[in-house]
Amino acid sequence: MIKVKNIEFHYTARPVLRDISLDIWPGSFTGIVGPNGSGKTTLLNIMTGQLKADSGQVIMGDRDIASYSIEELACQIAVVPQNMAIRFPYTCLEIVGMGRTPYKARLQGLSNSDLEIIEHAMSLTDTLGFAGRLVTELSGGERQRVLFAKALAQQPKILFLDESFSNMDIYYSIQCLNLLKDLCTKQGLTVVAIIHDLNLASSFCSEAVILKAGQLVKHGPASRVLSPEIIRQVFKIKTIRAGDCGLAVLPGL
Amino acid sequence: MSSPLAALLHRKQDKVRIAGLVLLVVMTLFAIAAVGFGRADISMIDAATVIYGKVSGNEHVYNHINAAKTAIIWDIRLPRILAAIAVGGGLAVAGVVFQALLMNPLADSYTMGVSTGAAFGASIAIYLNIFAQGALPVTIFAFGGAVATLLIVMSMARVGGYVTSANLVIAGIIVSSILSAAISMVKSLAGEQVSAIVSWLIGSLAAKSWEHVVYSWPLILAACFLCYYYAEDLNIVSLGDREARSLGVNASRLRTILLAAGALITAVCVAIGGIIGFVGLIVPHMVRMLTGSDNKALIPLCALTGGLLLLTADTFGRTVGNVEIPVGVLTTLLGGPFFVYIFRMRSKTLG
Numbered sequence: 293m294i295k296v297k298n299i300e301f302h303y304t305a306r307p308v309l310r311d312i313s314l315d316i317w318p319g320s321f322t323g324i325v326g327p328n329g330s331g332k333t334t335l336l337n338i339m340t341g342q343l344k345a346d347s348g349q350v351i352m353g354d355r356d357i358a359s360y361s362i363e364e365l366a367c368q369i370a371v372v373p374q375n376m377a378i379r380f381p382y383t384c385l386e387i388v389g390m391g392r393t394p395y396k397a398r399l400q401g402l403s404n405s406d407l408e409i410i411e412h413a414m415s416l417t418d419t420l421g422f423a424g425r426l427v428t429e430l431s432g433g434e435r436q437r438v439l440f441a442k443a444l445a446q447q448p449k450i451l452f453l454d455e456s457f458s459n460m461d462i463y464y465s466i467q468c469l470n471l472l473k474d475l476c477t478k479q480g481l482t483v484v485a486i487i488h489d490l491n492l493a494s495s496f497c498s499e500a501v502i503l504k505a506g507q508l509v510k511h512g513p514a515s516r517v518l519s520p521e522i523i524r525q526v527f528k529i530k531t532i533r534a535g536d537c538g539l540a541v542l543p544g545l
Numbered sequence: 546m547s548s549p550l551a552a553l554l555h556r557k558q559d560k561v562r563i564a565g566l567v568l569l570v571v572m573t574l575f576a577i578a579a580v581g582f583g584r585a586d587i588s589m590i591d592a593a594t595v596i597y598g599k600v601s602g603n604e605h606v607y608n609h610i611n612a613a614k615t616a617i618i619w620d621i622r623l624p625r626i627l628a629a630i631a632v633g634g635g636l637a638v639a640g641v642v643f644q645a646l647l648m649n650p651l652a653d654s655y656t657m658g659v660s661t662g663a664a665f666g667a668s669i670a671i672y673l674n675i676f677a678q679g680a681l682p683v684t685i686f687a688f689g690g691a692v693a694t695l696l697i698v699m700s701m702a703r704v705g706g707y708v709t710s711a712n713l714v715i716a717g718i719i720v721s722s723i724l725s726a727a728i729s730m731v732k733s734l735a736g737e738q739v740s741a742i743v744s745w746l747i748g749s750l751a752a753k754s755w756e757h758v759v760y761s762w763p764l765i766l767a768a769c770f771l772c773y774y775y776a777e778d779l780n781i782v783s784l785g786d787r788e789a790r791s792l793g794v795n796a797s798r799l800r801t802i803l804l805a806a807g808a809l810i811t812a813v814c815v816a817i818g819g820i821i822g823f824v825g826l827i828v829p830h831m832v833r834m835l836t837g838s839d840n841k842a843l844i845p846l847c848a849l850t851g852g853l854l855l856l857t858a859d860t861f862g863r864t865v866g867n868v869e870i871p872v873g874v875l876t877t878l879l880g881g882p883f884f885v886y887i888f889r890m891r892s893k894t895l896g
Contacts, residue, residue, distance in 0.1 A: 342790060366793030373787065379648055380783050380838035385553055390781055394793040398774060399841075402554065411550050424553050426837075446792070 293318050293482070294339060294450065299348035301334055308334050309345070310506045316450075316499075319480045321473055323487045323497035323514060327527060330503040332486045333374075333454055339484065340452050341365050352450075366394035370448035372440050372456040381426040384438045388414055388423075391445030413444035416471055418464075432459035440468060451475075453485035457492075465489075469496040490531065494518040494539040502526055561842040564835070568849035575853065576630065579860045580622045585614070592618050620754070626856060628753040628761060629872070632818045633828075633855025634848040635765040635810040640825025641847050642772050642807045645783040645840055646800055647713055653825030654811035656714060658698050658721035659691045660822075663815035665724045666690020668731045668742045675738045684760065688812035694720055695808050748819040748873015750859050757817050764813050768806040769848055775799060776841040783838075821873040823880030824851055830887050 294316040301309040309331045316322055316339075324332050337343040339350055341357045350357040352368065360368070370391070378387075391413070392406045402410070414420045417437045422430060427438055436459050443451060451472070457465040473496050475481040487493040493500060493514065500514040504526050510517045518539060520531045534540040580592035591610050595618045598606030607615060640653035647657075654660045670686035673679045701716035728746070732739050772779070782789045782796050789796040814821070828851045829843065836842050855872065858879075862870040 340791065342787060362790055362795060363793040366791060369791065371787075371791040376785065376788065378784060379650060380645070381833070382780070382838045383553075383557075385550060386780070386837070386839055390777075390784075390792060393777065393781060396777075398777060401558075404551070407548060407550050407554070411548055414550075420549075423550055 293353075294484075295349075295351040296335075296339060297349045297351065299335070299338055299345045299350070301331075301338065301343070301345050308506050309338070312348070312503075312508050314501060314508065314511045316482060316484060318449075318482050319476055320499050321476045321483045321485070321497050322499040322501060323485055323493040324501045324503065325487060325490060325493050325518070326503035326509075329505075331506040332503055335503065336371075336452055336454055336484065336486060340369055340371055342371075363394060366446065368449050370443035370446040370451050372436070372443045372451070372453045374454045374456065374458065375432070376435075376439065378427050378435070381428045384414075384419060384422040384425055384427050384430070384441075385410070387427050387438055388419075388441045388445050391442040394446065409447065410441075410445050413441040416444060417441040418467065433461055433464060436460055437464060437468070448481075450482040450484065453483070453487075455486050455488055458488065465492060472496070490518060490523060490527075490541060491534075491539050495537055557837070557839075557842075561836055561846065564846055565849060568846065568853060572630065572849060572853045572856070575856060575860075576626050579626050579856060580618055582860055582864045583617075583622060584864075585617050587614055587618060592622075595619055596623065624755045624758045625750055625753045625859070627758045628817055629750050629856045629859040630852035631758070631761045631765050632750070632814045632821065633824055633858075634852035635761075635769070635814045636821060636824040636855070637828035637847040637851025638769045638772055638844055639807040639810040639814070641829045641840065641843050642779065642803050643825070644829055645779045646803055646807075648783055648785065649713060650830070651714060651826070652717075653829075654691075654807065654814075655820075655822045655825060656717050656721075658694050658717040658724065659808055659811045660815055660820050661721045661724040661728070662694025663687040663691040663812045664746055664820050665694075665728050665731075666812075667816055668728050668746065671742050671745060672731050672735055675735065675741060684813060684816040687816040688809060691808040691812040691815070692805070694724065695804055699804070746819045747871045748821040748876070749869075749871035750818050751863070751869060751871070753817065761813050761817050765810055768810045768813075769844065771806045772803060773841070773844045775803060776839075776844055779803065779840045780838070783840075819871075819873055821855070822877040823884055824855055824876055827880050827884050827887070828854060830884070834887070834890075 296312055296314045299309055299312040312335060324335065326332050334343065338345050341360065388410050389402055392402060414423060417440050419437050419441050422434065422438060427435060430438065436456055440456065457468060460468065469492060472483050476483055497514040499512065500517040501511045502509040502517060502522065509526055510522055515537050520533065523529065523531050530542040531539045532542060577593055577596065578589055581587050581589040591614060595607045595610060595615050598604060599619055636654065643652040643654060643657055644650050666686040666689050667683050670681040670683045674681055698713065698716045698720050702712035704712060732742050735742055778794050778799050781792050781794045782799055786796040828847050832843055832846050832850055836846060858875050859872040862872050862875045
């Protein structure tokens with residue numbers, strides 16, 4: 293599990309995160325939502341150890357995240373980035389294969405068990421058909437799925453996603469979210485995802501964190517946190533409940 | 546296991562192995578053939594005989610060939626050919642490494658200003674050797690110039706802790722032109738002795754002796770092996786520092802190690818051959834189009850292709866026409882337009 297304790301962060305003079313504390317439980321699927329500039333990505337970067345907070349602590353397991361070497365972290369945490377430019381034409385197999393790096397010695401090729409793990413990750417994300425194709429020739433959404441497969445091949449205990457579905461069509465967004473939910477409930481994977489779409493967040497996440505202007509507005513079970521009242525306060529939009537756990541955004545403020 | 550992924554992997558590995566083997570055989574044969582090319586008429590058989598005899602230490606094998614011919618083969622042409630292979634291979638590998646590290650397909654030791662830095666260091670050494678009767682080692686000065694330039698360009702290009710490719714190209718051009726002016730100044734200070742610097746800067750492999758081969762091969766080979774050792778890390782760093790970090794690769798450490806290796810290669814190449822442009826750009830692009838971007842395959846294949854290319858260019862330059870064309874002039878004259886061509890092809894296929 294991850295414990296975030298009293299995190300503060302500033303870019304030059306502007307405070308970005310103010311006194312954030314929250315606990316992420318193993319096997320939970322936490323959605324981070326909030327308006328633009330509310331500090332979502334900064335919080336994610338601090339939780340993954342990419343950024344150092346000005347004060348406060350992030351505890352993973354029973355140690356401060358700063359005490360892990362980056363090799364150790366790579367066996368625990370995987371990140372699916374938002375929109376990554378890939379300048380060199382690697383094949384998708386090469387890209388997903390890079391996910392095995394934390395477990396390999398240098399110059400040691402992919403073993404058969406590595407290949408099995410890669411194949412499994414690629415079939416889960418429906419990217420096996422791309423294996424031999426160049427990643428630079430794929431569409432944005434297809435590339436995101438390949439990067440998702442790479443993160444799964446890394447076999448992390450905690451998976452972070454930074455608006456990773458923004459380029460995918462709705463079919464694959466739902467496929468991937470279903471897959472993540474399955475991995476959480478069946479294999480105990482912990483997922484922390486920044487999600488823009490409130491409807492998707494409320495339908496798939498077990499927990500939700502709402503940030504506004506660098507402050508934690510609410511953290512708890514998604515069904516309770518993502519309520520039309522709280523969303524109206526934070527985003528200034530109208531929503532209504534739809535179905536068991538969904539939300540529908542109404543056009544017009 | 547016979548999954549489609551394993552098959553895909555093996556097909557790629559086979560392709561790389563075959564390409565490597567073919568290049569190695571072609572390069573060896575051409576190197577022997579090239580000994581036979583030139584103004585003095587020497588047959589390939591004589592060339593092979595002398596090389597075999599010298600390498601095996603058996604003088605009887607080439608006793609029947611006259612001493613002048615033996616000297617041309619062993620002391621003049623062969624070292625030059627080996628120097629061409631080392632310099633060509635080295636420049637190509639340095640190009641691959643710079644491109645991946647800086648996430649910029651346009652980077653090489655030439656566009657990065659590192660070559661010019663090495664040339665500046667070397668021309669200072671030559672100048673002082675002439676006028677202060679010094680015996681300064683040109684290679685070490687070239688290396689100092691290369692490393693200093695690299696550090697300056699990198700620090701100029703770093704904005705907000707991140708080196709962007711656009712900044713890098715601009716910084717490279719600026720530093721490179723300042724250094725070119727500095728080189729011109731050294732040249733004009735040299736007065737009548739200017740030809741020593743000019744003929745060295747122009748990028749030529751003429752009059753390379755065993756002494757050059759003996760120090761360049763081990764240094765370039767060692768640096769290339771170091772780059773190969775980190776090839777997989779290089780793949781990951783070419784996706785960006787953030788990505789590298791989340792896969793457990795320390796990008797800034799790798800960058801320090803491999804930029805130093807690239808600068809060493811560049812310095813040795815420049816110290817031997819002067820400025821030889823475009824090899825570090827063209828070869829990686831050609832090989833990448835053929836076998837993909839995996840640096841584990843690219844580094845050895847580029848070393849072989851670069852060696853073969855520069856050997857071909859140098860042999861062409863010294864055998865065609867009455868006056869020898871310096872290889873640096875040739876690679877830039879032919880390589881520049883050719884690079885424009887492959888770059889256009891590449892941008893077309895990538896949309």
